[in-house]
Structure formats: C-alpha cells, structure tokens
Amino acid sequence: MRRLLSLVPYLREHDGVAMTQVAAAFGISLKTLREDLSVLWMCGMPGLTPGDLIDIDMDAVDGEGVIHLSNADYLTRPLRLSTDEALALVLALRTLREIAGPGKREVVDRAMKKLEAVAGNVPATDQASVAVTAARDDIQARVNDGLQRGKRLDLTYDVASRAETTRRLVDPLRVFVLEGYGYLEAWCYSADALRTFRLDRIAAVEVTPIDVAMHDVKLKDLSTGWWEALKDAPLVTLELQPWATWVAEYYPTESVSGRPGGGLIVSLHVTNPAWLRSLLLRLQGGARVLAPEGAGDSAAEAAREALDQYAVLLGSIVGTR
Amino acid sequence: MAPRKTERILNLTICLLVSGRYLPKSRIREAVEGYHNLTDAAFERTFERDKDELRSLGVPIEVGSFDPLFDDEPGYRILSSEFALPAIDLDAEEAAVVGVAARVWQHASMAESTRSALSKLRAAGVEPDTSQLASLEPSVQASEPGFDVLWNAVLDRARVSFSYRDGSPRTLEPWGLTSYKGRWYVIGRDIDRAATRMFKLSRMTSQPRRVSRAGAYLVPVDLDLRTLARALVPREPSETVLLAIRAGKAPALARRGEPATTDVKVPAGFAVYAVGFGDLHSAAEEVTQYAADVVVLEPAELRDFVVRGLTAVAESVGAA
Secondary structure, three states: OHHHHHHHHHHHHOOOEEHHHHHHHHOOOHHHHHHHHHHHOOOEOOOOOHHHEOEEOHHHHHOOOEEOEEOOOOOOOOEOOOHHHHHHHHHHHHHHHHHOHHHHHHHHHHHHHHHHHHHOOHHHHHOEEEOOEOOOHHHHHHHHHHHHHOEEEEEEEEEOOOOEEEEEEEEEEEEEEEOOEEEEEEEEOOOOEEEEEEHHHEEEEEEEEEEOOOOOOOOOOHHHOOHHHHOOOOEEEEEEOHHHOHHHHHOOEEEEEEOOOOOEEEEEEOOOHHHHHHHHHHOOOOEEEEEOOOOOHHHHHHHHHHHHHHHHHHHHHHHHO | OOHHHHHHHHHHHHHHHHHOOOEEHHHHHHHOHHHOOOOHHHHHHHHHHHHHHHHHOOOOOEEEEOOOOOOOOEEEEOOHHHHEOOOOOOOHHHHHHHHHHOOOEOOHHHHHHHHHHHHHHHHOOOOOOOHHHOOEEOOEOOOOOOHHHHHHHHHHOOOEEEEEOOOOEEEEEEEEEEEEOOEEEEEEEEOOOOEEEEEEHHHEOOOOEEOOOOOOOOOOOOOOHHHHHHHHOOOOOOEEEEEEEEOOEOHHHHHHOEEOOOOOOOOOOEEEEEEEEOOHHHHHHHHHOOHHHEEEEEOHHHHHHHHHHHHHHHHHOOOO
C-alpha cells in the first residue's frame, strides 16, 4: 500500500519508463511490479466507470516492458514522510556521516537539513542517535581519498592483540560500519591476504601514487554481522565471575548459561589466541578457561613475567627512597 | 496485503483526496466499490480498520462535519496539502548520500522504512546515483528482540513495562533510543522510581510490552539525548599516571601520553610516559592487558591494582 502511493507519482514523473528500472528503483521483483500495476489498474476516482480509472497501457507493459500511466491527476505527489521513515533515514545518514570524511560530511548535513524540513516533525529526529567509533578526520579523509581514486595506502596500524604498531601497504576495498565501529577492508601486502582494520586504530596513513591492483576476493556480506565471519573459528569456554559477565553481551557467543552462585559460563569463537590472552589479562582473574585445556596458559605466563618485573622494580623503588 | 484489500484502501484514499470536502460514511460506502457487497456491520468494521491502516501509514484523514445543518454525522476528508510531500530539492551529491543511507539498516522493519522513504523521494523526483559512494557501507544493526516495540513506543509516546536483569519489573516512559558500541539503550522516565534512567536492551529479561495508549506523556522539551547518552562514553581523563612502556609496544597508550621522566630506574628498553585516564579502575584494566610491556610507576594505588590483577590471572586463568 505504501509502495503504491509512491508508485503512481513516480510513474507520472517517468512516462514510458522500463519495468526493470522501476523494479530496481523500488527494490522489488518484476513479478511484484506487475501485480502492483494490475491493482492500480482497478483503482481510480469514485464512480469507477472506465473513464474514471487509472489508465495503464498494459499492451506496452507486456509487450515492450515499459509503463505509460495516465488519468491519476490526484496523485501527483507522494505521501509525506512518516515520523518513522524520517527518523530511520536520519539515523542512517548520521551513521554514514561518521565515515564520510570531512569533505562529504557537509553534504550529509545539507541532505539531513532538507529532509528534516520536509518531514514536518523535526523534534522526532532527536529521539534516537547512533554513535560510531571511527577515524580521526585527517585519517578518514586520506582513507576515503585512496578508496575513491583507487590508490594504494601506506598504513600505520596498532594491532591491539599484539600491542604493536605495524606498517604495511594496502589496497583499500571498502570502508564499513558494523555494530558501532568503523572499519577499512583492504588487501594487505604484508599478509598477502584480505584484512580488516579498525579505523580508530589507524595511527597514520599516506596515500601513495600507486594504483591499486585487481584482487580476486569476495567481500563478506555484512547483513549477518560478525557471526558468519567467526563461525569457523575454534570455540573457547570461559567461566565468568559476576563482574566479568559483560563479556557475554559484548562479544558474539555460541552459548551462555548461568552458574550457581552468580556469573556465567560462555562459549565463544576465538580467531586469534593473542586476543584471548589480552582479554584474560584485562579481566584480571574474572575469567577462567574451562576448555580447551591450555588455552589460558599464555595469559598466565605473561602475568607471571610481569609480576617478576614488578618484583625487581619494587625492590629498586624501595632502594631509592 | 491481498490485492482486493489494497485496491479498496487505495480507492478509499483517492475518494477522500478528490472530494475536497468532508464526505459522510454513507457516501463513501457508495463511492468505493470494495464496500458494496458488505452487510452494515461488516462495512462498519472494515471501514474502521481501513482508516486505522491509512493513519498508521501517515495518511492524514480528518474528521469533521460535512454539512453545517446536519452536524450529527461525521464526515471524512484528506487535504492534499497535508497528504503530499512538500517539494524537496536535493543536488546530485545530496541525493547520493540519501541513496546510501537507505541501505544502512540491517533490521527488517527499519530497512523497510528507509526503502519506503526513498521510494517517496524518488517519486518526488530525487534520483540517487550512489556509484561514486559504492565503497562506503555504513550499517546499523538492531538485533535486540525488544527493539521494535521500544522504537514504536518512543515514536508514539506510549509507556512500556519489562523486567530487567536485576530481576526488577520496570515501567518506563521512553523518551529516546541510542546506540553505543553497537548496543541499544533506551532512555526515559522510570515511573516507579520517578527518575530518569537508561536501560540496555540486551539486559531486558522479558519482551517489553506497551501498557498505555499513544501520547500518554510528554517528552521534556529540552531533552538532549546525546548529553544523556554521554554517560556511556568513558569519562574525560581526570587521573594522570606514570607508565613505563616497552619500546614499540602498546602504541595506542604511548601515543595518548606525554613523554615524562622519573627517578626510578626503569627496565632497559622502556620509556616513561604520563598518561591520562578517566579513573584508576579503567586504567588498571587497560594496563593489565599489556602484561610485561607496560609497568605502572605511579601512583602506588594503581600499581597495587595491577599487581593484584596479574596475580589473579597467574593463579586462576589456566587452572581448570
């Protein structure tokens, strides 16, 4: 119904438009479009004598696959945006704004202003917000520039799990936002593989004059979130103290169950052992590895090494005072 | 929607739109073919449902008196000035960003809302060409089961009740929704506690339910969701701590800090930085994660936190 009210003014604007173009514009199949047309054909001014009905040249529809619609002078404009539509679109624009870079941001702001002006329910657009953790302005501008002009990037990146900065050449393929964080997906020449970089961890970037190469890679469909990407990684089972249960909300889990006396038992997919190591350290004893055996050893070892170092240091502090 | 029903509702819309004046029900019943073969009772029911459906789409159906001499029977009309999307003039760049925005929502009913919005804009002559922006893929998820109910409750200003992880039942006047780090929060007035509260959707242990009509309360006119939501963001640094960081390690930490000096003899290959944190607790979490690559020099309180944390990891993590 919503669609039909937009379809009529659209078809009036685009006389003789191809069925395929309309289907693409409305995101529907040709079959659905054909059904919509046969409904429209039965509608019109009260009275419903043939002269009052919306007229669609069905021979042209079924023959050349183009649409001529007439006799619908009362539906020259689409229905105004509902609060729901306006707010959903504004939130989407705000999300895009976070990765648009300084140049495009003005464009997004202008578009938002115009939409709010025609929506007529402006206060509503303040009723929801989306925060995205993304790159600094100068970095975003260069990443997007490389992406748009197809130039290789020289990237300085903080690998969180290794606690190290790395320098590498990458061919940028896309910038995306998933679950509140912005990412650059690129072909990495150090790894010789597709890699995903969190935008807020890019410390520096230069656009090189080198054109990007062709890479035979398939970019992941983002509609399933991280789940698809993680599902083949090995499972680790953790016992979480009550104060560490945020882990279960924060990372995609395979299973979660309660534990007598509070806390949780969770299983999660771990692609990178170094990530698990830093999580266990960060939780400061709030998590214990139940399976697989030995998965927590490197964290325990790192903790012991750090404690030894403190023992030496504390000796020296006591000594100097 | 079944084609016959769509046909009937569209005819009703056209009928109310072209008349220009209030039409009584009896006249509508004659004019719209879909109402012809219904009994009186069935017509009443169907007409009410159709009106509700149109209103839920945002079609402004007005009720008034069609005849000043007989004002006992209400009439209905749609003013085309209220119905129609006002003229909107987006340039090519603006249209392109709107085109990208319409693909952002990864949530069925929200995606449908943005698609429908874009269809309306297209019908108003906006032609987005997003090819220049093809490599930008912003997305917003809303996988929490309570999202739809709360989104509509916020738009309709309807109270909701739900139970929360701490086991307590809550009744809330939801003012707004905000997403932080990919998780949704609802902010509003907690009625039982008579206070402004924020709830994380993933921590609701029951599906939220509407417990009032629409328009049941007023949202504070000075509501600033972004300020309220700032409670979610780590606090501005208020504590400065002195750390020794191994060369090339913990780069994010080193970059955030200022080079500093100390009298303490730091291990070889380490450099000293003064780094700001919101509070010592979050400093301890972050520092502990770097184990032997970052050493706390001052304050002693933070060092004790970290040593205690490391001891707990050394003792408990691997021991099954």
